[in-house]
Amino acid sequence: MEAIPIHPPFRLADAGLPPGVSPFHQGQTVPIRVDIDIDSAGLIAAIHDAGTTRIPGPVVHLGGRMVLPGLVDAHAHIDKSHTWGRAPNPDGTLRGARDAAKADRLVQWSFDDVHRRMDFAIRTAYTHGTVALRTHIDSQEDRAQPSWAALARLRRDWQGRMIIQGVTTLGIHKLSGPWGETIADLAADHGAILGPVVYDGPALDDELDRAFDLAETRGLDLDFHVDETADPGADGLTKIADAMLRRGFKGKVTCDHACSLAQRDGPQVARTIRRVKEAGIGVVSLPMTNIYLMDRGRGRTPRWRGITLVQELKAGGVKVALAGDNVRDAFHPYGDHDMLDVFRDALRLGHLDMPIGDWPGAICAVAADILGLKDTGRIDVGLSADLVIFQGRDYSEVLARHGLGRIVLRRGQAIDTTPPDYRELDDLH
Numbered sequence: 001m002e003a004i005p006i007h008p009p010f011r012l013a014d015a016g017l018p019p020g021v022s023p024f025h026q027g028q029t030v031p032i033r034v035d036i037d038i039d040s041a042g043l044i045a046a047i048h049d050a051g052t053t054r055i056p057g058p059v060v061h062l063g064g065r066m067v068l069p070g071l072v073d074a075h076a077h078i079d080k081s082h083t084w085g086r087a088p089n090p091d092g093t094l095r096g097a098r099d100a101a102k103a104d105r106l107v108q109w110s111f112d113d114v115h116r117r118m119d120f121a122i123r124t125a126y127t128h129g130t131v132a133l134r135t136h137i138d139s140q141e142d143r144a145q146p147s148w149a150a151l152a153r154l155r156r157d158w159q160g161r162m163i164i165q166g167v168t169t170l171g172i173h174k175l176s177g178p179w180g181e182t183i184a185d186l187a188a189d190h191g192a193i194l195g196p197v198v199y200d201g202p203a204l205d206d207e208l209d210r211a212f213d214l215a216e217t218r219g220l221d222l223d224f225h226v227d228e229t230a231d232p233g234a235d236g237l238t239k240i241a242d243a244m245l246r247r248g249f250k251g252k253v254t255c256d257h258a259c260s261l262a263q264r265d266g267p268q269v270a271r272t273i274r275r276v277k278e279a280g281i282g283v284v285s286l287p288m289t290n291i292y293l294m295d296r297g298r299g300r301t302p303r304w305r306g307i308t309l310v311q312e313l314k315a316g317g318v319k320v321a322l323a324g325d326n327v328r329d330a331f332h333p334y335g336d337h338d339m340l341d342v343f344r345d346a347l348r349l350g351h352l353d354m355p356i357g358d359w360p361g362a363i364c365a366v367a368a369d370i371l372g373l374k375d376t377g378r379i380d381v382g383l384s385a386d387l388v389i390f391q392g393r394d395y396s397e398v399l400a401r402h403g404l405g406r407i408v409l410r411r412g413q414a415i416d417t418t419p420p421d422y423r424e425l426d427d428l429h
Contacts, residue, residue, distance in 0.1 A: 042411025
């Protein structure tokens with residue numbers, strides 16, 4: 001393959017384009033070969049079947065190498081990221097993770113600490129090809145301000161390079177009283193999303209109404225953590241859909257995790273999926289964190305994979321995204337803010353093959369739709385040439401080597417794909 005020219009225009013010839021990432025691929029179920037023309041402004045000027053046209057000027061022959069659009073991480077927690085070294089999970093459980101993160105947040109999370117770790121996370125995601133990221137920010141009454149101040153600065157610093165959305169995340173019961181008003185106002189002031197964490201219980205219906213009231217009066221979207229448990233009785237996902245439909249809520253609603261759906265019986269699952277589809281709720285699965293946390297017990301092998309029913313939700317017409325969630329913190333000590341890593345794990349854990357079909361859209365175009373980003377995470381004429389070019393020509397080659405040697409283009413120009421060095425954070429541990 002020839003070197004990518006320093007500046008466009010040029011053609012990427014014989015690129016492998018998988019389903020789910022481009023309108024050019026409508027009706028196809030397997031990757032196809034295309035030529036992609038990039039103009040001098042770094043926009044996609046044309047897409048053709050490979051080899052059907054000729055152009056003057058530079059041509060980069062990809063030889064079938066797979067190409068994805070800029071990647072979209074629909075659910076992250078970069079305020080917690082890279083804290084494992086000082087706040088590890090003592091037992092690998094969700095409770096252990098929450099306790100460790102709370103203790104660390106109360107003592108360590110100054111503006112400088114949070115800003116440096118979040119910036120490190122964004123720089124890492126950028127080198128891997130991420131163009132948009134939604135991060136949940138712990139927004140409890142004790143420590144909300146340093147993180148939100150850091151996020152505001154980072155959004156300014158990264159404007160034009162990374163779309164960064166923020167979510168005010170806290171237990172749904174904490175929205176009662178004055179702090180609910182305060183945190184909803186903070187979300188409105190930051191152009192953010194209100195993010196209740198839902199716990200099953202007798203007060204849940206009233207708590208959901210409170211969350212929807214706060215969002216409606218301020219024109220906010222909602223992004224719920226819900227049913228992150230193996231308890232088959234936990235059914236917050238259905239209750240959120242029912243509340244949204246009952247109220248006629250006009251904003252966008254996203255639901256994350258929904259692990260317990262995989263523990264429920266057929267009729268219950270069918271009703272939930274029908275209601276979620278009717279409400280227009282997008283569901284985000286977090287395979288890496290949930291495989292780590294769910295069904296964990298000392299000295300025993302887990303009996304289930306922890307992820308929600310992604311295949312059934314998608315088959316039922318629900319928009320389903322895959323996202324990275326936690327990286328190197330008490331909830332998940334691994335990961336590198338790399339959406340290809342997420343896709344590889346989800347593919348294997350959820351058996352999203354035979355065929356893979358349009359599942360790549362779950363880390364780009366569909367994820368962007370859930371985040372309300374219509375011109376992001378897709379390859380189409382007139383859009384920015386934000387592309388990720390892999391050495392591999394098919395899924396087996398790409399995923400076997402974790403996308404090693406990828407080329408990342410932003411507006412048609414190759415960027416440095418060297419991730420930041422972990423040693424930058426040594427003094428924070």
